[in-house]
Amino acid sequence: MSNAVVLLSGGLDSTTTLAFAKAKGHEVYALSVNYGQRHRVELDRAAIVAKQIGVRDHRFVRIDLLAIGGSALTDAIEVPKDRNEAEMAAGIPVTYVPARNTILLGIALGYAETVNAFDIFVGANSLDYAGYPDCRPEYLAAFGELANLATKAGVEKQGRYQIHAPLIHLSKGEIIREGIRLGVDYSQTVSCYDADENGHACGRCDSCHLRKKGFLEAGIPDPTIYRE
Numbered sequence: 001m002s003n004a005v006v007l008l009s010g011g012l013d014s015t016t017t018l019a020f021a022k023a024k025g026h027e028v029y030a031l032s033v034n035y036g037q038r039h040r041v042e043l044d045r046a047a048i049v050a051k052q053i054g055v056r057d058h059r060f061v062r063i064d065l066l067a068i069g070g071s072a073l074t075d076a077i078e079v080p081k082d083r084n085e086a087e088m089a090a091g092i093p094v095t096y097v098p099a100r101n102t103i104l105l106g107i108a109l110g111y112a113e114t115v116n117a118f119d120i121f122v123g124a125n126s127l128d129y130a131g132y133p134d135c136r137p138e139y140l141a142a143f144g145e146l147a148n149l150a151t152k153a154g155v156e157k158q159g160r161y162q163i164h165a166p167l168i169h170l171s172k173g174e175i176i177r178e179g180i181r182l183g184v185d186y187s188q189t190v191s192c193y194d195a196d197e198n199g200h201a202c203g204r205c206d207s208c209h210l211r212k213k214g215f216l217e218a219g220i221p222d223p224t225i226y227r228e
Helices: 012-023 041-053 085-089 099-113 137-149 172-181 206-219
Strands: 003-007 027-034 057-062 119-121 161-164
Touching: 003 012, 003 099, 012 027, 012 041, 012 119, 012 172, 027 041, 027 099, 027 119, 027 137, 041 057, 099 119, 099 137, 137 161
Parallel strands: 003 027, 003 119, 027 057, 119 161
Antiparallel strands: none
16 A cells, blocks of 8 residues: 555545545545635644545644735635636636645645655646646646655655646536545535635635536535525
8 A cells, every 4th residue: 555645625626635545545644734824714624524534644734825925815815706607717816826736735745755655646626727827737747747856755766756636637516426426525625715714605706606516517415504
C-alpha cells in the first residue's frame, strides 16, 4: 500500500478526492490549510469527513494569506452573488486567491517528503472552475515536474512525484455521483464562499450555484442547509 497526501479543504470536491484516493488503496495522509479564508468553517468539516472516510493522519497547517489579500476570500472584498453562468465564465473571478494552489501544493509536497508519499491528490476541476488558472491540467502537470526537480527525494530518484486530480474533467453532477458511489456524506461538506459559523450556505455565491446545479444534474437530493 503506497502513501498519498490529499489536500482536504472540507468542501465537496476535496472530500470526493479523499474518498477516491482511499478507494484506490492508498494509505492517506490528509492535509488541511487555514490560510485565512473567510469560510474557514470548512476546516471543521474537513476534520469530520477525514474521520468518516478514514485517514492515517490529518495535519492542519496555518498560514496568513490575509497579509497579501487580493481575493474576496481573504480580503475586504464582497463575494459575488446571484451571477449567471455567463458572468461566472467571464474571466478570472475575484474569489481567485493569488497563488493559492501553488502555495498549498508546496506545503503538500513538503509533507509528502516527510511521510514518503509520491502521490499527491488535489480536488482541482477545470470545468466548473475554468476561470482559475491554478486549476488547469497544464498547471498541475508543470507542478509535478517542479516537484521532481525541487526535492531531495526527487533528485535522488527515490521515487517520482505525481499530482493527481481525478475530478479535473468531471462536471459537478458527475463528481457527486462518484462520491455517492464511494459513500461520501455530502451533508458534512461546506462549499459556500460566504458560509456562516455553523456552516450554513448563503445559497447565492458562485460555489453555491455550482453545488445546487450539481445535485440537480446528479438527480440526488441536496443535503445542504441554505440560509437564503
